[in-house]
């Protein structure tokens with residue numbers, strides 16, 4: 396009896412905390428107490444203008460968004476930075492190509508598509524025609540020299556592309572605080588080279604390039620090139636300039652870069668050079684790498700644009716919903732399909748270690764009973780409709796002694812563990828802890844749904860169960876939002 400009593404007090408306390416803390420449930424735990432508020436920069440998504448948007452960029456977008464959400468939830472001050480590939484020879488080709496076969500109207504109406512078309516075509520022409528290649532090089536030279544006309548065309552390409560990206564990110568529920576890019580450092584890299592030289596870290600090679608010996612001992616066993624023979628910068632040089640610039644601007648406590656694992660060496664080199672330059676804050680920089688996704692294709696072929704992935708997801712989900720017996724009549728089926736489909740995409744991606752590669756499979760991600768995002772959304776929608784159907788009174792009046800059956804107890808115990816899971820993810824920045832927690836919560840709920848009836852139960856019992864389900868929905872929604880998923884209330 397005493398034990399049952401203690402348990403009912405505990406149940407009451409868990410439910411109370413879930414409702415009172417709302418979106419902050421789990422985050423007020425002692426696991427996070429004394430956690431100082433930090434300035435965190437997250438550099439993510441960062442596609443290259445005019446080039447293909449590949450699955451790696453999609454992964455960077457959703458992983459970076461998750462990390463930013465999590466850091467924000469933990470109370471840190473987060474700045475989300477999109478570092479576009481917006482400088483380089485590809486703009487020489489685009490500039491030359493646009494003059495040959497560009498259309499102003501097409502550029503205005505669908506810039507990403509049109510610029511990519513031009514890019515593909517001009518590359519083809521340049522392979523056969525030396526003059527095209529020449530004029531591309533000349534265009535880029537003008538850009539580097541600060542020629543106003545060349546720069547204004549480049550600026551137009553960039554502005555219109557970003558404008559379109561912002562719209563697409565919106566569909567994903569992703570936003571950025573800063574749209575930066577490699578172009579910002581097209582001049583500032585010179586300062587980095589000067590500094591490296593002053594510190595005696597810059598070595599000239601016979602080819603006329605400049606390198607930094609990463610051991611710092613001058614034996615050149617491992618080095619990083621920071622200047623081309625014509626004096627221009629490389630990817631690494633611009634990242635060095637960007638890191639220093641961000642330190643000056645934000646005085647960050649930590650900066651996190653999210654890219655595929657192919658860039659691991661790149662970031663280790665950049666961090667090591669910063670260290671050699673004497674910046675102790677190099678230790679505050681972190682690269683979060685992820686693995687390769689194989690075989691993500693749309694029915695039309697390879698993924699070229701971010702929009703393709705989202706549209707394909709929506710389309711396939713709509714088809715699935717049309718076949719499903721449980722689908723409700725919806726006012727906005729397209730929107731719901733998109734939200735559910737994106738949840739499926741995100742859960743598939745976040746289930747394992749970020750560093751592992753995986754093979755993408757459209758059918759698998761949409762299984763409504765498997766460990767999928769569809770299952771999470773379905774659970775959330777079911778719980779929402781329960782709340783709509785039955786009026787749920789005040790928590791104060793519930794009798795928690797009615798929640799001592801095994802199903803309720805396992806749910807309550809699971810709810811209690813949410814803070815530990817958040818803590819784990821905050822430590823290794825891996826979303827999989829939260830994913831598996833939410834999937835288990837949904838499985839427990841599916842079982843409880845079958846046995847813990849509301850209709851036909853005594854009012855006292857029904858009321859207690861309704862509160863339990865309401866608490867589950869709240870925690871489920873919190874977790875989904877952290878992962879970057881917008882929960883739906885009908886599907």
Ligand code: ARG
Nearest residue numbers: 438441442443478479480654
């Ligand atoms: N634009 C690069 C790419 O597509 C990713 C940039 C990542 N961020 C950075 N600061 N280097 O590979």
